[in-house]
Amino acid sequence: MLKFYKTIDGVTHELAALEKDCWISAVAPTEEEKNYLMQEVGVLPEFVKASLDEEESSHIDFDDEANQTLIIVDYPSAEESEEAITETTLQYTTLPLGIVIMKGYIVTICLYENLTIEDMEKGRIKGINTAMKTRFLLFILLRISQRFLIYLRQIDRLSSRTEQKLHQSMRNEELIQMLGLEKSLVYFSTSLKTDEITLNKIMRGKLIKLYEDDQDLLEDVLIEVHQAIEMCNIYSNILSGTMDAFASVISNNLNIVMKVLTVITIVMAIPNIIFSFYGMNVDGLPGAHWLFPSALAIIACLIATYIFKKKDMFH
Structure with missing residues (x-):
């Protein structure tokens, strides 16, 4: 699905057609929409393909000839497993989000709907201006890092509830849930570290032009990411120790x-x-x-x- 947004008088409005200095949101685009991005908007085909690859890791790519910059970052996602019927079987993973900065437009491309893009589309984030591409990018990165923190707190609460159930009865369901949470933390830790590397490259200002007003926002993003990495490591160590303890109890x-x-x-x-x-x-x-x-x-x-x-x- 393709949508066009533009900030007018401090408010982000949805447009009926493409305009200069607008934001193009592509969520699970069809083949026709991919062709539109490549032919009408001018996004490089390799940038579109990389943004829609589930296995793509966070990085920055720049094309001198087309004067386009691709930033791929991992965002967190919560989903229920196939047999899930309750919150206790909630699983967390990470997926790539492609952000293309080009002359006249900023384009976001992702394979699935996600809360970060939804918040941006519905105007839940203040201070957004589609004409200020670097600042727009940093707002997306800030929202993603905040989403990581929210999901990490959810994982901590979920693991605590599962641990209490394990104290009462050693059932396979709770043990499988604990293993799923431990796997989720591994995904989060890996993605956060690659996102941190990408942020450090942005901070150098060589591939993306940074303005003076953007420095504070970029520092806020880095602080949030560092906090998320620390929380992820702490929760991972706690969960690993808990699993070892319960393995000893079961034995x-x-x-x-x-x-x-x-x-x-x-x-x-x-x-x-x-x-x-x-x-x-x-x-x-x-x-x-x-x-x-x-x-x-x-x-x-x-x-x-x-x-x-x-x-x-x-x-």
């Missing part, structure tokens, strides 16, 4: 169950041994009447139970 519980079952098996084997001995076709056994082996078996079981109980083998 210990299994050992306890196996120990109790082994003790019960030994106690129950004593009567079988005695009855098997007296069941042999041999003459001259003491107390050949059925009462004696029965009483002997009961006494032997009680003695064995007392010994195991004293050694605390039933816990």
Whole structure:
């Protein structure tokens, strides 16, 4: 879907057609819309292709001949797994967003709908001006870094609730959720580090022209990204330690169950041994009447139970 927006008198309005100094938002574009971007707007084909590649990592690319700059950044996304029916199965991942700065226009290209572009389109972010391309770019980066922080706090709350459920019952669902959150943090950490590298390249001012008023905004973006990286590392370490602790608890519980079952098996084997001995076709056994082996078996079981109980083998 292609949409055109332009800031007029401090307010961003949607346009019916392409105009100079406007923002072109391309979300999941069709083949016809891709051709429009390349032929009518003039976006380089390789820039469009890179922006729509799910595996593309964050970087900056510049084409001298076309005088176009492509900035690809990873933004966070929350989605439910196929079997998900509750919040506890929420999964987090990262996807690329392409931003093309060219003469007369700024273009954003992404493969899926995302909250960052939606906030920009609905005017939820103040201070946006489509004619000020560098500042517009920094607002997008700031919103993405803030979204990372929001999702990291959600992951922390979700892991805490899952941990409480694990204290009550060791179910596979909670363990799988914890593994999913740990994987999400790995995605976040990798994407945040590549985004940080991209921001550092922008800060040098060689590929993208920086104005004096943009320095403070860029520093705010870097602070948010650094905070997100620190939070991601902290939560990842906590979650990893929690998973190791629960793995030890599960292993210990299994050992306890196996120990109790082994003790019960030994106690129950004593009567079988005695009855098997007296069941042999041999003459001259003491107390050949059925009462004696029965009483002997009961006494032997009680003695064995007392010994195991004293050694605390039933816990």
